[in-house]
Amino acid sequence: MKLQAEEIDLATRSPTVILNATDARELGVNPLDRVQVRGDGTSVVAIVEVTEELVAPGDLGATSRVGHLTGAVEVTPAPRPRSVQYVRKKLDGVELEPFEVRRIAEDITEDRLSDIELSAYVTGAYTRGFSSTETLALTEAMTGAGDRLSWDVDVVADKHSIGGVAGNRVTPILVPIVVAAGVTVPKTSSRAITSPAGTADTMEVFCDVSFDVDGIRRIVAEAGGCLVWGGGVDLSPADDRIIRAEYPLSLDPPGQLVASVLSKKRSAGSTHVVLDVPYGEGAKTGSLDEARELAEEFKKVADHLGLHLTCAITRGQAPIGRGIGPVLEARDVLSVLGGDGPADLRQKSVRLAGLLLDACEVEADAEELLTSGAAETAFRDIVEAQGGDRDVSLDDLVPGAQTHTVEASRAGVVSHVDNGLVSEVARRAGAPRDVRAGLYLERGLGAEVEAGDPLFTLHAEHAGKLAEARELLAGSEPLRVRPAGESVVEHL
Amino acid sequence: MKLQAEEIDLATRSPTVILNATDARELGVNPLDRVQVRGDGTSVVAIVEVTEELVAPGDLGATSRVGHLTGAVEVTPAPRPRSVQYVRKKLDGVELEPFEVRRIAEDITEDRLSDIELSAYVTGAYTRGFSSTETLALTEAMTGAGDRLSWDVDVVADKHSIGGVAGNRVTPILVPIVVAAGVTVPKTSSRAITSPAGTADTMEVFCDVSFDVDGIRRIVAEAGGCLVWGGGVDLSPADDRIIRAEYPLSLDPPGQLVASVLSKKRSAGSTHVVLDVPYGEGAKTGSLDEARELAEEFKKVADHLGLHLTCAITRGQAPIGRGIGPVLEARDVLSVLGGDGPADLRQKSVRLAGLLLDACEVEADAEELLTSGAAETAFRDIVEAQGGDRDVSLDDLVPGAQTHTVEASRAGVVSHVDNGLVSEVARRAGAPRDVRAGLYLERGLGAEVEAGDPLFTLHAEHAGKLAEARELLAGSEPLRVRPAGESVVEHL
Numbered sequence: 001m002k003l004q005a006e007e008i009d010l011a012t013r014s015p016t017v018i019l020n021a022t023d024a025r026e027l028g029v030n031p032l033d034r035v036q037v038r039g040d041g042t043s044v045v046a047i048v049e050v051t052e053e054l055v056a057p058g059d060l061g062a063t064s065r066v067g068h069l070t071g072a073v074e075v076t077p078a079p080r081p082r083s084v085q086y087v088r089k090k091l092d093g094v095e096l097e098p099f100e101v102r103r104i105a106e107d108i109t110e111d112r113l114s115d116i117e118l119s120a121y122v123t124g125a126y127t128r129g130f131s132s133t134e135t136l137a138l139t140e141a142m143t144g145a146g147d148r149l150s151w152d153v154d155v156v157a158d159k160h161s162i163g164g165v166a167g168n169r170v171t172p173i174l175v176p177i178v179v180a181a182g183v184t185v186p187k188t189s190s191r192a193i194t195s196p197a198g199t200a201d202t203m204e205v206f207c208d209v210s211f212d213v214d215g216i217r218r219i220v221a222e223a224g225g226c227l228v229w230g231g232g233v234d235l236s237p238a239d240d241r242i243i244r245a246e247y248p249l250s251l252d253p254p255g256q257l258v259a260s261v262l263s264k265k266r267s268a269g270s271t272h273v274v275l276d277v278p279y280g281e282g283a284k285t286g287s288l289d290e291a292r293e294l295a296e297e298f299k300k301v302a303d304h305l306g307l308h309l310t311c312a313i314t315r316g317q318a319p320i321g322r323g324i325g326p327v328l329e330a331r332d333v334l335s336v337l338g339g340d341g342p343a344d345l346r347q348k349s350v351r352l353a354g355l356l357l358d359a360c361e362v363e364a365d366a367e368e369l370l371t372s373g374a375a376e377t378a379f380r381d382i383v384e385a386q387g388g389d390r391d392v393s394l395d396d397l398v399p400g401a402q403t404h405t406v407e408a409s410r411a412g413v414v415s416h417v418d419n420g421l422v423s424e425v426a427r428r429a430g431a432p433r434d435v436r437a438g439l440y441l442e443r444g445l446g447a448e449v450e451a452g453d454p455l456f457t458l459h460a461e462h463a464g465k466l467a468e469a470r471e472l473l474a475g476s477e478p479l480r481v482r483p484a485g486e487s488v489v490e491h492l
Numbered sequence: 493m494k495l496q497a498e499e500i501d502l503a504t505r506s507p508t509v510i511l512n513a514t515d516a517r518e519l520g521v522n523p524l525d526r527v528q529v530r531g532d533g534t535s536v537v538a539i540v541e542v543t544e545e546l547v548a549p550g551d552l553g554a555t556s557r558v559g560h561l562t563g564a565v566e567v568t569p570a571p572r573p574r575s576v577q578y579v580r581k582k583l584d585g586v587e588l589e590p591f592e593v594r595r596i597a598e599d600i601t602e603d604r605l606s607d608i609e610l611s612a613y614v615t616g617a618y619t620r621g622f623s624s625t626e627t628l629a630l631t632e633a634m635t636g637a638g639d640r641l642s643w644d645v646d647v648v649a650d651k652h653s654i655g656g657v658a659g660n661r662v663t664p665i666l667v668p669i670v671v672a673a674g675v676t677v678p679k680t681s682s683r684a685i686t687s688p689a690g691t692a693d694t695m696e697v698f699c700d701v702s703f704d705v706d707g708i709r710r711i712v713a714e715a716g717g718c719l720v721w722g723g724g725v726d727l728s729p730a731d732d733r734i735i736r737a738e739y740p741l742s743l744d745p746p747g748q749l750v751a752s753v754l755s756k757k758r759s760a761g762s763t764h765v766v767l768d769v770p771y772g773e774g775a776k777t778g779s780l781d782e783a784r785e786l787a788e789e790f791k792k793v794a795d796h797l798g799l800h801l802t803c804a805i806t807r808g809q810a811p812i813g814r815g816i817g818p819v820l821e822a823r824d825v826l827s828v829l830g831g832d833g834p835a836d837l838r839q840k841s842v843r844l845a846g847l848l849l850d851a852c853e854v855e856a857d858a859e860e861l862l863t864s865g866a867a868e869t870a871f872r873d874i875v876e877a878q879g880g881d882r883d884v885s886l887d888d889l890v891p892g893a894q895t896h897t898v899e900a901s902r903a904g905v906v907s908h909v910d911n912g913l914v915s916e917v918a919r920r921a922g923a924p925r926d927v928r929a930g931l932y933l934e935r936g937l938g939a940e941v942e943a944g945d946p947l948f949t950l951h952a953e954h955a956g957k958l959a960e961a962r963e964l965l966a967g968s969e970p971l972r973v974r975p976a977g978e979s980v981v982e983h984l
Binding site for chain 1: 517518520522523524572576579580583585606607608609610611612614615616618619620685736737739740741742743919925
């Protein structure tokens, strides 16, 4: 069918053309079918949407993702991407062949699937699961589809956490320890999506975090490692698309998680990785068994890839460290590097750094590297290489001046710190956008308190946001205090 | 956050606003999150998409589905529709409460879900299935959300087929038989989506089929029944949305199918329904067991609704009737009504009409109503009431003049007629858009043939389309002839 193409200013993710219902019927295509559009020297396959009004009969609306298409075009029905049929197969519970998995990853990377198809893929991965063979094929297909880093050394160390724990700012402490031992650590981290701070948000308190591949190379050459935002490079393009479909329903299919993490590590050129797998109420894996199962799947796939992976299963039922929110977490990090700071954050960082150094077969003592100040120097080198002030001190990291402290209403023991609630309160207070906002835990899990002792302090930059956070506190209890020795949690 | 709203000419299904990435980050919203937008006297919840370029910081792009929104607006994050959390629950394999199912149906009807969420719902329904309780709740929620028909009689008969069989134009024969017995039959049918003709396409050869509620009332008052297109009324708005998500992956979750069919029948005011459930290779249910299971589920839900449902499990491994394509099927219909025509189509129509009359407790013989010409008169009454020529004859129904006949290459028995392939060839020849195009089966399943006997004839309106259909035939065999008595189908 011959149509007249016009560009339509429409933000679609996949190449899309809009047809009038009359033309669509004549062509025999329905919404979400594909058509081949041939114009002046170009040929493109696009997804069909149908309108009664927006586009007149005889015209074709081409979105920017289709490319520049105007004037007379020839439009013919085109088959669906083959991966759609493989997604259907997965929904039917059939294990996919490696070439089928690769085809799906490729079509997602190239934005060939509609939201309907992408979501069917993610829900299929979630409800049917992936075998190790499928996950391996997926990891390989997702590796190297975008940017790739390579290094002139044999050992490149890296770290990742599957998340879900508030605070837990281990990375900016672990990386300098390992760098101080002479190991290359090109660490990329994420910004907060639903949490009050990601590692990239916390590091941005100290220095720039947004660098491209060349920038990362320069920083690592100067400082032996980096602590940058992963969004400045595109180590796994498919992953960004998949997250779009995972996010609305909070789906995190284990096979997909393994493939996403390991493909990024491989694209970053890492050879030795320590993975933090927290478990517990509110964490991503609820039980120790679940955490073990996930860790074993990670190891199995990593082994096949020739990637040295150490999984650390950690307690995740409560926040790690005292600060929640970019500046408050930055203070914890700088304190620990300076020889002080929250004991739990220090201990976990040293342990994970030690596991990583052992894996790299480097003769070095993580504890000693921290105590001696070598790690702090390495951290300040990185901050400087990323354009920050290497002489930054705690005095420069001032939490929001609008504060409110919640006190214990009775004596007892802090029996529960709710990761999700603590995070939500910190977000209401303004984190991560307001970097000085958040929540400071005056007492940690297991601490003994007297009635009237401070439990936690809210910090905000704006009085309005402090009020919003306090509103949320009215009906909830981020920290619970139980009488010491009381075994009954609730009775109904 | 205060933004400046401008309308964006963008064809979205759900109310959507486009935010610049900077503003989205400040608001703490991600793509597919919701925001509440309050403007000059209006307040609306919309889905968020994020752009770097299309909308400038400080502005908000409002699609037409949001309503007319311009000037200063106040934007705040809003929670997701609660149904999203129920969809997630379904994905986790948990049976939903009736109020949760109702909430999902309501949010789909009101277009509150994004394509990602809608697809998760459909794939969840497909992979996890629905209990009868869930299906019943869904059916009730989908009933009466759109147009509703009501009638002044106690008995209103109706018919539906779950489809998948080529030809099979039972409805335009069955409806007049039942109408001739004095029963009201307000039948709505679909157009072809992936087939070469729907009942509405075939009826359109005779008369108009597109009528609103008032039009249907008038026709039924005049002729005792109608044979119209369901798209002219909106008996189940949720169904149209759900089909959008089912179509790309050809998903047809049984629970959803039951709810879609029965909700439409109830909205149409029907009291007694006969349901054609074909089974066999290529049909929607592959085996007799599968067909029985589906039929039992239909009956269970219909019983709860107080709807009298008769399920006819029928052979569906081959087309019913000889013509495939609107005009060719119209010829079969008119022939059978005139006392002639394909024996299988006649027999099936009479049997299903008989089952429906029995169910309605009407003392009438379907065979007799057909033989006497009473059914033909009733059909011509309906055609006239729908604006067609009541004196239409076979001479008026001329198949496409571009023809090609395929002959048997050896003697034997027609052992297989491939529903899917026959349909695809007919579509390539131009059906349903070219109403005279299609395929005529010169021999049916089980017929004895000599080498050189005609097997089927292609009809097209345009030589180019005939050539396209012949191309498809080159590598395929819609009708297979085996030596009589041969038991081995293939050996490898």
